[in-house]
Amino acid sequence: MSYLFTSESVSEGHPDKVADQISDAILDEFLRQDPDSKVACETLVTTGLVVVAGEVKSKAYVDVQSVARNVIRRIGYTKAEYKFEAESCGILSALHEQSPDINQGVERQSPEEQGAGDQGMMFGYATRETDNYMPLALDLSHRLLRELAAIRKGGKEMTYLRPDAKSQVTIRYADDNTPEAIDTIVVSTQHDDFDESEAGMLKCISEDIRNILIPRVKAGLSADVQKLFTDQITYHINPTGKFVIGGPHGDSGLTGRKIIVDTYGGKGAHGGGLFRVKTPRRLTVQQLMLLVISLKTW
Numbered sequence: 001m002s003y004l005f006t007s008e009s010v011s012e013g014h015p016d017k018v019a020d021q022i023s024d025a026i027l028d029e030f031l032r033q034d035p036d037s038k039v040a041c042e043t044l045v046t047t048g049l050v051v052v053a054g055e056v057k058s059k060a061y062v063d064v065q066s067v068a069r070n071v072i073r074r075i076g077y078t079k080a081e082y083k084f085e086a087e088s089c090g091i092l093s094a095l096h097e098q099s100p101d102i103n104q105g106v107e108r109q110s111p112e113e114q115g116a117g118d119q120g121m122m123f124g125y126a127t128r129e130t131d132n133y134m135p136l137a138l139d140l141s142h143r144l145l146r147e148l149a150a151i152r153k154g155g156k157e158m159t160y161l162r163p164d165a166k167s168q169v170t171i172r173y174a175d176d177n178t179p180e181a182i183d184t185i186v187v188s189t190q191h192d193d194f195d196e197s198e199a200g201m202l203k204c205i206s207e208d209i210r211n212i213l214i215p216r217v218k219a220g221l222s223a224d225v226q227k228l229f230t231d232q233i234t235y236h237i238n239p240t241g242k243f244v245i246g247g248p249h250g251d252s253g254l255t256g257r258k259i260i261v262d263t264y265g266g267k268g269a270h271g272g273g274l275f276r277v278k279t280p281r282r283l284t285v286q287q288l289m290l291l292v293i294s295l296k297t298w
Contacts, residue, residue, distance in 0.1 A: 004173070004183055012163065014253070018071075020256070026052065030060050041095065043254070046253070047249045051092045051094065056098060140169040148167075151213065162244075181228050184234045189209075189243065190244070190246035
């Protein structure tokens, strides 16, 4: 008997993803300056405010404010009406020295005996459904939002788009676990306020998603996956209606709150921890091996 499977994704402007990207950028800058840095960095974002906290041991100096503002600017939060804007938001840093108790487990005299500062479980997963070995529903969800961001930043079409967005794709599978068709696509995108009625606004967004976004996504897919796009797909475009207030002003965002989006979209198992914003030495050898295994097909 056939069955349905659904995965979701969130855009770079989603508040949790804003937090993830700020933490990642700070980590990257520490490693750029000092490859031996030990970093665990968390971020909270809300209306007009970024709070960065965590533990660091490094010879590097990182301008946290500058790094965070560059990330926010790149994402597209550059207008005052968003209530969260790169140049004016407050940024608080509470980074402090790594605990010596943790550090003694990480740094050993012999590199071969190097330990990890924490315990954790990570699961690798791969599938032949896509060329990048990721589950199809998740891959399509990601592609929808990457292309939506490209359209927004291109500035020629759908000029009302704002950075926050979410997608969801449901695939119908056959008895042998092969994809038969796309059953449902959900896209919710933040947008400017329209002068026209809400019904007219939603009609415009829906038509643009179907006639601009979907064809652009399909064009980047293999012929086999393109065949899954049929006339029977159910579309839910901004199903709750108006979506002007969004991003960190609409909801607070936290690092590590999208671990399923970051991994396999609900396929396979998950250990419960996030893979990002920690330097490799915070991971055990076994965890690193599982990450390598996840790149291989079954």
